Amino acid sequence: MIDYTPITETAVLVGLITTGQNAATLNETMDELEFLFETAGGSAVKRFVQKLDKPDPRTFVGSGKLDEINQYIKASSIGTVVFDDELSPSQLRNIERELQCKVIDRTALILDIFAGRAHTATARTQVELAQLQYTLPRLSRMWTHLEKQRGGIGMRGPGEKEIETDRRIIRDKISLLKDKLKEIDKQKITQRSGREKLVRVALIGYTNVGKSTIMNLLSKSSVFAENKLFATLDTTVRKVVIENLPFLLTDTVGFIRKLPHNLVESFKSTLDEVREADLLLHVVDISHPGFEHQIEVVNETLSDIGAADKPLMMVFNKIDAYSFVEPEEDDLSAKPLNLSLQELQNTWIAKLNHKAQFISAAKKWHYDEFKTALYETVREIHLKRYPHNKLLY
Numbered sequence: 001m002i003d004y005t006p007i008t009e010t011a012v013l014v015g016l017i018t019t020g021q022n023a024a025t026l027n028e029t030m031d032e033l034e035f036l037f038e039t040a041g042g043s044a045v046k047r048f049v050q051k052l053d054k055p056d057p058r059t060f061v062g063s064g065k066l067d068e069i070n071q072y073i074k075a076s077s078i079g080t081v082v083f084d085d086e087l088s089p090s091q092l093r094n095i096e097r098e099l100q101c102k103v104i105d106r107t108a109l110i111l112d113i114f115a116g117r118a119h120t121a122t123a124r125t126q127v128e129l130a131q132l133q134y135t136l137p138r139l140s141r142m143w144t145h146l147e148k149q150r151g152g153i154g155m156r157g158p159g160e161k162e163i164e165t166d167r168r169i170i171r172d173k174i175s176l177l178k179d180k181l182k183e184i185d186k187q188k189i190t191q192r193s194g195r196e197k198l199v200r201v202a203l204i205g206y207t208n209v210g211k212s213t214i215m216n217l218l219s220k221s222s223v224f225a226e227n228k229l230f231a232t233l234d235t236t237v238r239k240v241v242i243e244n245l246p247f248l249l250t251d252t253v254g255f256i257r258k259l260p261h262n263l264v265e266s267f268k269s270t271l272d273e274v275r276e277a278d279l280l281l282h283v284v285d286i287s288h289p290g291f292e293h294q295i296e297v298v299n300e301t302l303s304d305i306g307a308a309d310k311p312l313m314m315v316f317n318k319i320d321a322y323s324f325v326e327p328e329e330d331d332l333s334a335k336p337l338n339l340s341l342q343e344l345q346n347t348w349i350a351k352l353n354h355k356a357q358f359i360s361a362a363k364k365w366h367y368d369e370f371k372t373a374l375y376e377t378v379r380e381i382h383l384k385r386y387p388h389n390k391l392l393y
Contacts, residue, residue: 009042011080012073014061017051026084028290029257033084036109040116042080046072059098060091070099082109085258089138107134107260114263122184129177130262136170139163188272198239199247199381201374202277204302206294207254209285210317213361215251218242218371235273242375245382250277255301257293264304271305278381280312281374286349286358287321313355313377315370320360 015030017023026049034044048069050061059066060083069081079101086107087095096103104112111131118124203211219238236251250273264271274280282298284291302308316322349356355377357370 009080010045010078011037011042011082012046012048012069012078013037013044013082013084014048014050014069015084016055016061017049018055019053023049025293028293029084032257033082033106033109036106036113037082040109040113044082045076045078048072055085055091057088058091058094060085060087060095066095066098073099073101080104082106086260092138106258107262110256110260110263125177125180125184126263126267129174129181130260130265132170132174132177133262134260136167136174139167139170185272199279199378199385200250200273200277201240201247201279201281201378202250202252202274203281203283204252204274205254205283205298206285206288207256209254209283209288209294210361211251211254211283214281214283214315214317215249217361217364217367218374219249237273242371242378245375245379247378247382250274255298257297259301264301271307274302274310275305275307277307277310279377280307280310281315282312283315283317285318286316287318311377311381313357313374316349316356316358317361319358320363320365 013030013033015026015033017026021029030047030049034047037044048061048065050065052062056062061069072078073081081095081099081101081103083095083103083105085105087103087105092103092105111127111134114123114127115131118127203215205211215236215238218240235253238249238251240247240249252271252274253267280302282295284295288294299308302310355373357366357373359366359370361367
């Protein structure tokens with residue numbers, strides 16, 4: 001009997017400890033890289049970590065570490081090596097030449113996941129543009145077979161012409177996609193202009209923190225939610241009514257560390273939903289060990305897109321999975337303790353935002369309190385905008 005079970009692609013992960021990234025931070029980003037690779041459908045079998053003041057300009061990790069990686073992948077029949085940072089075109093070319101296997105970086109991996117998750121025409125256009133902008137400077141690595149033809153009469157010239165032809169095709173395609181996105185931007189602006197009478201609330205946060213689950217609860221809709229990174233790419237807008245107060249709720253793409261610049265540029269029309277929102281709900285997975293760093297990443301991204309000054313409510317989700325051990329506890333065998341809502345509200349976490357909410361969207365813990373707080377905040381914004389419209393209240 002033939003087994004049709006697909007073979008899972010295996011890979012080793014490679015990261016770098018530098019002056020700007022210590023071992024603890026690298027461990028978090030490597031955990032995330034592994035989750036990214038699993039989200040893409042693969043399985044990571046080993047990690048390699050190198051310590052350098054800065055990345056090696058030729059091989060990123062240095063020749064010694066690259067030899068170590070090479071020996072392992074040959075002995076273990078591993079066909080893919082994934083780097084935690086974006087590699088330059090020359091680094092990518094040199095590493096592939098040394099390892100003789102598929103080499104991808106964090107940017108290429110994120111782009112691959114985005115390509116698989118983009119369902120609407122807008123999202124597909126945005127991702128394709130980012131992919132082509134990433135591919136263009138790395139195009140020559142696709143023609144490494146020409147190196148074997150060096151000295152062959154009449155071979156190298158046509159090869160170079162073929163590369164230039166491909167470059168021109170990609171540049172033309174990039175130009176067409178940019179024009180297409182400009183048209184999409186105009187359509188989005190028109191759509192948003194028709195919503196000005198309602199308060200607009202946008203769900204933001206790191207990827208996989210539960211934004212879509214909260215969206216489904218508040219709007220009684222069925223936005224796709226899954227325990228994978230970037231489960232939602234396409235912006236979803238729903239009308240929500242709490243008591244007698246209607247407002248618009250937008251679910252946006254999740255942020256992540258080292259988010260490729262091309263993606264941020266390509267998703268401009270999506271991020272405009274954040275820029276033009278009246279209120280941001282910053283959702284945080286409080287059970288994640290690196291949630292503080294995730295908050296920083298989101299705040300930095302908000303600053304980058306010009307939305308740092310927006311009214312904001314912190315929503316700490318997944319409190320059912322959150323636990324801690326007292327810092328002064330010497331007994332390492334002590335079990336983590338779950339905190340009550342009142343205890344959470346008395347922690348430094350709550351002081352990050354005076355309207356901070358602590359919930360479990362999956363189990364609906366403290367959901368009513370959160371909904372009431374959201375209602376009061378939206379009502380306050382509505383009354384400021386329409387001081388004479390009190391029919392709703």
